[in-house]
Structure formats: structure tokens, C-alpha cells
Amino acid sequence: MGLGSLMVAQSLDERQSLDPDSRFSEALRPLVEAALKHSVREEPQFWAQTISPILGSAIRAAVASALRDMVQTINQLLESSLSLRSWRWRVEAWRTGKPFAEVVLLHTLVYRVEQVLLVDRNSGLLLAAASAPGISTENSDLISAMLTAIQEFVHDSFRLAQGDSIRQIQTGEFSLWVEPGPSAALAAAVRGNAPIEFHQVLREAVDLIHEDLGTELRDFQGDSTAIEQRGRAILEGCLQSRFQKPRPRSYWRVWACAATVASALLVWGGLKMRDARRWNRALEDLLATPGITVTGSTREHGKRILQGLRDPFAARAENILARNGISQRDVALHLEPIISLEPTLLTRRIRAAIDAPDSVTVSLDRGALTLGGAASHEWIVSALSAAQKVALIGIGEVRMEGIEDRDLEALRSEIEALKILFPLGSSAIAPDQARLIHGVIPKLRQWIDGTNEIRRVPKVMVVGHADRTGAEAANAALSNQRAHRVTELLLAAGIPSQPLTALAAGPDESSQGNAEAVPPDPAMRRNVVFRLSSKPCATGTERH
């Protein structure tokens, strides 16, 4: 460094210390300005390179901030433009006359630091202020002073210890947060509920301001230009805000509703399917039932209507439906009566027509009706006449041979049990035996008549027996005589001759060769017995 420049530097230092005010600067200003203009004109590139890092970052920061604000606004507007909530807010805006944006802001705002003031603790003068967009700082200097006055007032009134001060004032949704520093205090006006951590933000800001501007704050005499310039960025850092993030939408209600609906549908569907299956099963059952025909099935007002035909002798449709779990309430039956030619129904119909007792069996085979089992004589006689009626319902032939006439059978057993006994070697009828014969005559007549009545041909064999004593030929003759003697008596008593046949069985054990029936006593072997049988009128086998 040359002597000349050294002297200039020394001189400048001296002037600076002697005249800290503006006179020296004023003197130098034209010179410096001219030099700068010249340099900018001559070396624009150099200045551009020098300034651009500073300007660039400043512009980037400004643009980023503006973009952030814009995006936040658009987001909020979009989020709230279509929801139900937004319509409530629109109504509120319309009702209160506030702009919609303000209503949205107030509702979504968790907190917003609207204004931050840096206040000289000594004089209450405002050192610097920053405020959120749209918030005026016009009266910040008055607020700053008033806040200080209130601090002093509270301090004095409540005799607070040195260093104690109001840290927060809360009025409704508005609060004032104060963070004191050694020389200056930060006061933040907050709308909404800021988290307690916000004190920490203010604390750090106050510390930073005192660190950066400690001297300026201490020596503050009313000129806050430097403090305002350098402290402003720190203050702006305190202008925080938080809006409600749209809560992660919980869909549990929707899910619950969907699950309920799905369950209901499932249950409903299940019930429907069960009903349908039951109904189909019942229909199949009905269709398989002899004498029932289904011609149509419809639904009206949730009730099923079943149309069809039914033979009165068919099973009851109601019972079939009930058997398949279908309530009579749910179905209306429109069944027209028919006469079915189904064999089972025909059989039932015939049984009803002939009033068949349970002991009688009725069977149909290719148009022929066969009655079996046993019945009273009276019923058989009536059934014979009724059988003609059944021809009307397609019965061509009625076979009644198989049916047993209980009354005639009983009569036959009684008659056949009778033995007319004879003395040794004689065919003469003793008076007591004659009485026996006379006793059997009405029964015999009744049997014959009854047999005729049921359209069978009666046959009465009068069988004569002899014992083993004497010659075989004599015995044969004797037994013949005995049979004829009794037959004669019967004829004399008016029994018709046609069914009667006298038969000589000789010393045979029995008329029919029945060994068991042979009595051991020879006296008992000398007898006449009756053997009764009948056969159908035209054809058929003989019956005993």
C-alpha cells in the first residue's frame, strides 16, 4: 500500500469518527454516485454478475412465497367449493354479508399470526412491524405504545416482580402474545388458537433480533430505520398460520351402511332363495300328487296365486304346501274340481261309492275292479248292486269272487260241525237225531238263499259214513242209505233239491279224506255230515 492511499484511508477513518453524522457522507455522495454510474455503464456485466446472486435469491424467495400463497388459496377454495360444508359457509356468508373467502378463512383457520410488532421496551415506540396479507399496520405505533402502557399498568397495579410482564392476552378468538427481550419485546397478534410452541418461535426471534441488532436496540433514540430494515425478515418469519387440513376422510359410516345393506340383501336374498326353493319343491310335490294338476302360478302383491285342477279325492293341496313349509297365508289357491282316472283315486272313489269297510280290499287292474278281503253278507249284497254304478266311471268288470262272506262262512262252519249219528248197522234216524236235522234245516235254507243272493251257486253234499265193522260193501251201502235218508228229510222239509247231493263215503275217515277228522270212537263214525260249497254263477272255481 502506497503512502498516498494510506493517508487517504487514515483521513477517512478520522473523519468518520469525528463526524459520525452525515456531513462527510454527504460530501462523498456525488463522487461515489458518479463513480457508480460510470462503472455500471462501462462494466454492466460485472455488476450483473455481482448483483444477480443477491437479487436472484430475493426474487426466487418472493416468487416462491407468492406461489405458496396462491396454491394455498386455490387449494382451500377447491376443497371447500363442492362439499356440503362449503354450502353451509356460503349460506353463512350470504346471511352475515361477509365475503365467502373470509368465512372460509375463519372456519378453516386454526390460527394465524396477523401482526408482529417489535417494541422498544423503554419508550413503547414501535421498532418494526410485519403483518399478514390484508392486515393493516397503520396504527401499529399506537398499538405498540398502548401495549407498553398496559404492561406498565399491570406491572404497577399488581406489583409484579422486576422482569415479570404480561405474556399473553386472550379475548375471544383473538390473542396477543408477548415475548420480552432485554431491549425490545415482540408482540404477536394471533387469531385462533396458536400452539403453546409458538412462544418458542417468538423467543427464538427475539433472541435473534437481539443478537443481530443488540447495539441498535440499546442505542435506540427514535430512528428505527436500520432496525426495521434488518429485523423485518425475522418478524416475517413469525407470521405463521395453520389451516385445518382436510381430515383423512373416514369412511366407516359408509362401510357400516354398506355392510348393513349387504347383510340385509344377503339375508333377503337367502330368504328369497329359500322361499323359491320351497315353492319349487312344493310345486313338484303338487305335480306328483295324483289328482292335482297345476296350470299356472303367479304373484300378486307379494302373494302367490296358484291355479289348477284337483280331484276331490286327491290329497289336500293345503296340506302338501304346509308339508313343504309354505304358509296358507302366502298362497291363494284356485283349484277347479275334476274327476281323475288315476287308479289310486279311482280306487278311493270306488271305495267311497260302495262304502267299502276296511276289511275289504279294492284293486284295479286294466279297467277291472277286484274286491278282496272279507265283509258282512249284507254289505256284499249291497255292493253287488252298487258295482253296476261303477261302470259309469270306466270300470268294465267287477270281480267279487275273492271276497269272503263272513256271515255265510259262519253259517257254513256251524252246519258242517253237525254230525247226525246212526245206530250200528242201521240207517234209521233216532228221534234225537231227527231233532238235530230239523234244527239245521233253517240254517241250511238261509245259507243256500244267501249264497244265491251273492250270485254264487250253492252246493250241499250230504255225506254218509259207516264204521269199519262188517263187510266193506255193506258199509258202502249202509253209508249210502244213511245219506239218502237225511237228504229225503231235507227235501221233505222244503230244501230245494238242486244244491243237494247225497254221497256215500263208506268207512272212509272223512268225506274229504281228512284223517284228523276221523273220530276214534266207532259210534261216532256212523254218521252223516254236511259239506257246503259254492261257485260263481257263470264261471269260476268252487269254494268251500
Place this chain on the structure above:
Amino acid sequence: MQKKICLLGTFAVGKSSLTERFVSSIFSERYHTTVGVHIQKRTVELESGAIDLIIWDLAGEDELVGLRTTYLRGAGGYVLVADGTRRGTFNKALEMQRSADAALGGVPFILMVNKADLGGDWAVQDADLDVLTQKGWIVFKTSAKTGEGVSDGFIRLATAMGRGRA
């Protein structure tokens, strides 16, 4: 540039009337009776630039309410106000000056003797004021009604404060 100044004077000397035509405030007069101070702002144009005067109008001192010296803290100057028609208020102003001087040190101040428009009832002698002027006091006869002396008084105080800074 901004400065805090305080208005000091007994009850009903017309402090509030003195300033109301020249100041702006967002606070109601009620602060006087609640917090004990009413804050107003007045911008004074000087040759060296504008000065914002933040005026702390302290509640009138009386037997019950003493001077809140804490409100004086940090003041760059003050205005003593007396009622020219009431001698007691003048004496009280002198007393207040002593309190303020003790609290603030030698900061600039002016004395406004108010109600100059009621000249006939004047109770403060010019001689009394001359004595003060000779002591270096800046004294103004003012009228809140006509505005006489008020603006000049504030400009004078502002100038004195600006000089004190230099």
C-alpha cells in the same frame, strides 16, 4: 423518526382539548380512567424531516391519583400543562416538572399555560412565566379553543428533541 412525549398536568387543565384537534388515535378516552393514559399520535414536520410524536396523555393528577412515573419511561420529552386561570395547576405543573426531571433526566420539555382565551380571569402572572423562561424553560400560552400556541409548542418541543439527539 419517532418520539414518545408525555402530557402532564392536573385534572381539567385541558390537556385532552389541547391535543384533540391535532392528533389521531384509535383508542377511546376511556383509557384515561381505566389504564390512566390516552395514547395519541401527531406528526410534526421539521426542517430535518418528519417526527412522529407518540403522545402519552397521562390522566390528570389529583389528590387520589399520583403521577405514574413508569409511564414517563423512555419519553424523549414532555409537555407540562397548566390552567392559566387556576394558580394551583401552575404550581402543580412546577411540581410535576421536578418529578419528571427526576425520572427522565434532562429531556426537553415545554410548559403550556392553557386557556389563554380567558385572559380576564388570568391567575398566572407574566412575571412568573418570565422567571421560568429565564431558567431556560420554554413557555407557551395556549388556547385549545383557538388553537393558539398549540402547534408551535409541539413543533418547538420536537425541534428541541431533535437537537438533543444531535
